[in-house]
Every structure is written in C-alpha cells, then in structure tokens.
Amino acid sequence: MTTTFNPTKISKNHSEAPEVPTLGSELLIEVLTDRCAGCQECLIRCPTGAIGLDTDNWIVTVDSALCVGCGQCERTCPFSAITIDGTPKVAPSERHYLQNRAIPAIAPWEETRSGFSNLEAVLAEASRCLSCPDPTCVRGCPAHNDIPAMIASIREGNLDQARSIFEATTHLGSICSRVCNQAVQCEGACSWKLAGNEPVAIGLLERFVFDNSEIHAPHIEASSSMKVAVVGSGPAGMSAAWEFVEAGAEVTVYEADPIPGGLLNHGIPEFTLPSEKVSEVWKSLSDAGVKVELNHRVSQDDLQDFTEKLDAIVLANGASSPIRPSVQGLDRPNVIDAMAFLAAYGEKLGAHNDTNAIEGKKILVIGAGNTAMDVGRIAIRFGAIPTCVEWVTESFARVRSDELEEARHEGVSVRFNTTATLITDGKATLVTTQQSDPKVLPKLIPGTEEIVDADIVVLALGYRLGSEFGQLAPQAPFRASESTKPDDNWITSGIFSGNHNYNRSIADLSWKREVAVAAARSPYAANVFVVGDALVGPSSVVEAMASGREAARASIRAHASKK
Ligand code: SF4
Ligand code: SF4
Known part of the structure; x- marks a missing residue:
C-alpha cells in the first residue's frame, strides 16, 4: 500500500524554514506504509516540514507540495519506506558564471580563481540552502563550521554576523575557502550533493563573507597566567x-x-x-x-x-620529508622535491633563484596532485615546459578538478596512467600503466617504455x-x-x-x-x-x-x- 498525501496530524514547527524553491517538475514522494515503522528518522531530517506523523496508525505522512526532493528522507529511512520520483525543486547554482569564466591565456601571478563579486548571485546561491535540521555539510567540514547559520546570516544581509558565526570554529576562513577541497568536505556532504544535485557553493559563500567583512581581532576574554x-x-x-x-x-x-x-x-x-x-x-x-x-x-x-x-x-x-617513489636515478643532482622547488620559485619567501634558470627547461613532475599542479603552473610562469606524470587513473587522482583544469589550460601537460621508471642525465624513461580499480595498485604495461627529455625532475608525491x-x-x-x-x-x-x-x-x-x-x-x-x-x-x-x-x-x- 502506498500513500502520496495524508493530512498531517503532527508536524514540526517550520515557521522559520526557508522559502521552498518553485523550480523543477512535479515530485512524487511516496511512503510505503507497510514498511514504515514510524521511527521518524525522516521526520527529524526533513528540512521543509513535508513529513508528519499519523499517530493513529503510527506511520509518517508526506505533503508533496512541501517536498523539494532533497532526498534526506529516502536516504536515511532504515526500512527503505520512502521513494521519491521527479526532478528536485532546486534553484540553479550561481557558481556557473565562475565555472564558465575565461581562464587567462597568459598565466598570471595574481590569484586565478575568482569568487563571487555580485551580491545578487550571492543571495541567490544562499537561498538554495535548505537549513537542514541535520546539516550534513557541518559534519563534512573538518572544522565543523556552522554553515547553515552562516548562510542564514548572508540571506539577512548581515556579513559581519556570518563572519562571527564561522569565527567560533575557524580563524582562517579567507584561507580555507580558497584552498579546501570542498568536493570531499562541506560541499561533498551537502544534502543537495547527496541527492545527486549541485551542492550549495559553501566555499564561495565563505570566501565572499571573509573578503567582504571587517577583519575581527582576537577577542581577549581575560588575562591568564598561562x-x-x-x-x-x-x-x-x-x-x-x-x-x-x-x-x-x-x-x-x-x-x-x-x-x-x-x-x-x-x-x-x-x-x-x-x-x-x-x-x-x-x-x-x-x-x-x-x-x-x-x-x-x-x-x-x-x-x-x-x-x-x-x-x-x-x-x-x-x-616535511618527501615521499620518494622506487625509481632508479633519484639520487641525481637534477632531482629535487616539490617543496624545494616551490620555495625557490614560488616567490612568497622572497628568495627565489635566477628567474632565467629554468626558462626553456623540460621539467618532469612525478605526481599529479595539487602540489604537482602548483609546480607545473609555476614552471609555466618561468617559461619552462612541465609534464606531470601520475600512475593512477585520472578519475582516482587526488587533485581538485578546477586546479587540474587550470593547469592544463595554462599549458601544463598532465599524463595519468604514466610513471617514470628510470632517471638518467637529462632523460627519463616513462611507462604506461593500467588501473581499473582504485583499491588495486596500477600495473606497468610491458613494451610501452618511452624516453623523454627531463632537465629537472621534481618529486611531488606528498610528504611524511x-x-x-x-x-x-x-x-x-x-x-x-x-x-x-x-x-x-x-x-x-x-x-x-x-x-x-x-x-x-x-x-x-x-x-x-x-x-x-x-x-x-x-x-x-x-x-x-x-x-x-x-x-x-x-x-x-x-x-x-x-x-x-x-x-x-x-x-x-x-x-x-x-x-
Ligand atoms: S570551505 Fe569552509 S566550510 Fe567548507 S570544509 Fe573548508 S572550512 Fe569547512
Ligand atoms: S549547505 Fe546543504 S547540507 Fe548544509 S544546511 Fe544547506 S542545504 Fe543543508
């Protein structure tokens, strides 16, 4: 037996719930009443008040008109008693205009990833947040920032309050919003993402708040003998x-x-x-x-x-100790680790070497994570010719997708399913690999060896x-x-x-x-x-x-x- 709508006998007070977006096709949410045990896991997680409890029959009831299709109930029901069909009623994400931006043809030293600069887009993006009663995004954030409260303050136009809410748990909002891999943190755990849709652009909203509100000094509460x-x-x-x-x-x-x-x-x-x-x-x-x-x-x-x-x-x-792969020839003087390369050419420490030293050089970067992308992108800026090689398959690689896209756009050659097996003077032997299961190490394919120029080899496989x-x-x-x-x-x-x-x-x-x-x-x-x-x-x-x-x-x- 199924039901699509029953009068709600008991429901939560959702007087402060966000306005339900009106986009998307009709949704059909059904409760399989012979499976429902009335445990109310779904009721406490529904952000819009679409679920109530019929206390006579001790089963939940649903109101399709209030359902936005975020899927929290379907996902959390221990008895698989709820099904949802149709397109979720979620407003389109505002991050599209950043994703579609033109990446500069000449790699600049200034920041390349832009944030929201338009308040209307910020408010529209903030309106996509459902203020979930069980905000999984907060658990996805390692700092446990109170994301729904921060976004609610943005909707009220109070950026100072939004900043203060985050400062209860983070002191580095303007930094983390730029360098976090949100896809596996807050945004990867957003209800919309868990339901297969574009998550709320939490990182961009956080960045907007921290870039557009006054910096708060540490709030010294008392003197201490400590x-x-x-x-x-x-x-x-x-x-x-x-x-x-x-x-x-x-x-x-x-x-x-x-x-x-x-x-x-x-x-x-x-x-x-x-x-x-x-x-x-x-x-x-x-x-x-x-x-x-x-x-x-x-x-x-x-x-x-x-x-x-x-x-x-x-x-x-x-x-700070670089991970060294088992490649012959790593003790050669032209092999350096990524941190040494970044310290020498990354400018921030103000002590980089002769800027012409690597112009025109072929740089082989072993690894294709975020650090490897940084090495490749810096090399491009000094007129070098970088190639990053990574033995895993591209879809299993630990790299931010936007970082990879930007690196490739700037001219960094990134080759997955490829590894180096031998470094000699000015040359490296590369081999093609095969990997179909991320839990199984890639296999080297015999007979695929190729010798490439490698004036400098940079190890960028991480640190221990x-x-x-x-x-x-x-x-x-x-x-x-x-x-x-x-x-x-x-x-x-x-x-x-x-x-x-x-x-x-x-x-x-x-x-x-x-x-x-x-x-x-x-x-x-x-x-x-x-x-x-x-x-x-x-x-x-x-x-x-x-x-x-x-x-x-x-x-x-x-x-x-x-x-
Ligand atoms: S971007 Fe902000 S909210 Fe997201 S994981 Fe990083 S610190 Fe947490
Ligand atoms: S950011 Fe996503 S998970 Fe977090 S409260 Fe908003 S809709 Fe829910």
Missing part, C-alpha cells in the same frame, strides 16, 4: 596561537622560516592563495600580543627548556614526517592511519550514502578526519601537544587548523582545572 610556546606558524600553529591569546595567555610562536605562515607560504603559490590572506591573520595575532620568533628552528634543548618553564607547548611542525621531528620529540605519537569505521549514527545520518570521491565515501573521509582532530586533544607528555601533519601525516589546511584549535582548547581547559 605561558605557552607554539612550534611552527602554519595553519595548526596559527590556530593554536589564536586560541591561546584569546584565553589571555602569553604566547610565543617559533618559526624556522623568515616569515610566518609555514606551508601557507612555501607550499601554496600566490596565484592560489594571495600572501595578504596569510599576513592579515598574522597581523591580527601580532596586534593581540602574540610574539613570533622567526628564523628559529626549535632544538631538543629548547624543547627541554620550554617543558620545564612553560604551561603548554604545541608542536605544529608539519610533515621527517626524521628531524623524530629527533626533536622521539616519544611523540604518530597516528597516520585510523582504521575506525563510521558507526551507526553516521550511517543513519545519511552522510554515509554520499557519492564517492577517491572511491571513499564522504562519511569514511570525514570520520577519519574526526578521529585525527580528536587525537590532538591528548597531550603526549604532561604539557606537550602534537598537532596537524606532525600528528597524522599530510592533511588539509582546515584539518591542521582544527587540530591546533582543539589542542589549545584542551590545554586551556587543563590549565583552568588546576586552579
């Missing part, structure tokens, strides 16, 4: 410093580079993340009293001294913890792989049934991020915390930021409880 050291000034260190200074602590940050920002400076080029976005956060921190010791690489003696004298130490050193950190903190935990699987709460929330990226469900990815961030709350020694990539290996900027935040908050709580 004295702390933060080692590393990347996203994890910045976030920890912000939390500590807001708690009234005396904070000193130690940075080995000549400018603060860590990976945000030497790992991300200007055309992806303008340096002013990093320096404005540091200015706020400095104005609030955070001291920064630049060109200071913390030694074991320093750490011993800090441990004896300070209330807390946060080690946010990052992961360096031995330097092991010497500094030999007892530090390292939690590179968490095998914990999502529990039932995550599955019934609907997030588990999200589309797959990198052949991993959004739930699986976000659960691992959750476990990694939570791990940062436990000190490894009495007053020493390890955070970010130093704790879990290479992660994203927002994960590192959340990790630094959690360690600082845990440390502040522990200090307060001693009083």
